Amino acid sequence: MPFKPSEKEEEYFARQQVELKRKLAEEARRKLEAEERERARQLHFMKCPKCGMDLEEVAFSDVRVDKCFSCGGLWLDAGELDRILDKEAGFLRRLRSIFA
Ligand SMILES: [Zn+2]
Structure with a gap:
């Protein structure tokens, strides 16, 4: 059954x-x-979010900046802005002078 x-x-x-x-x-x-x-x-x-070209990493001190040499954009990874702000005031000017 x-x-x-x-x-x-x-x-x-x-x-x-x-x-x-x-x-x-x-x-x-x-x-x-x-x-x-x-x-x-x-x-x-590692592609530029603005123009789509390749980003190149440039190291300065312990900060790594991703730079687009096509449109001139600069990109920071998580924590890198804080790292820059923690440094002495002149650091940002020195960083800028590298890419100027
Ligand atoms: Zn770009």
Whole structure:
């Protein structure tokens, strides 16, 4: 005699399937987002956000400035502005004189 689940059991198993498929869809969405972020990072890494040309890193003291020699933009990584502000007042003038 085959097993015949009750209505409650049928609901329970259906809910389990729905929950599992929802989790799998969420995982697939997260994986796709991560891949898109990585693709965007590779596409834009060390590219000028204004003109799209390559950025060149120039080190001065312990500050690393990313410079676009195409449009003249200067870009700082996280924490570098604070590092510059922590230095003596003349540092910014000296930094500016390098790129002038
Ligand atoms: Zn540029």
